[in-house]
Amino acid sequence: MGLKFRKIMKMEKSEDREIALRKYAKKLGVSLEGISTSDGKFLEAKLVNRIINTERSYREHRLWIVALVACIASVLSALAAWFAVSRYR
Numbered sequence: 001m002g003l004k005f006r007k008i009m010k011m012e013k014s015e016d017r018e019i020a021l022r023k024y025a026k027k028l029g030v031s032l033e034g035i036s037t038s039d040g041k042f043l044e045a046k047l048v049n050r051i052i053n054t055e056r057s058y059r060e061h062r063l064w065i066v067a068l069v070a071c072i073a074s075v076l077s078a079l080a081a082w083f084a085v086s087r088y089r
Contacts (some may be wrong), residue, residue: 028054
């Protein structure tokens with residue numbers, strides 16, 4: 001969970017938390033469809049679940065960058081070792 005999301009969840013007043021959750025969800029691009037019952041009651045758990053899943057998806061989507069950097073570092077390390085061994089033979 002992101003720092004902003006944790007701050008929102010620590011809010012005491014449920015009305016303020018609802019407004020902040022809606023704003024944060026909108027910023028993330030989370031759908032607000034179906035987060036209220038037919039009588040207008042806010043379903044916080046449903047929105048929180050969507051926000052958590054969206055944050056996780058963004059985090060996992062960026063993992064390919066870490067894998068690419070690790071791959072490049074590995075190739076550079078292998079080249080350096082090969083160069084060092086071939087140079088001092």
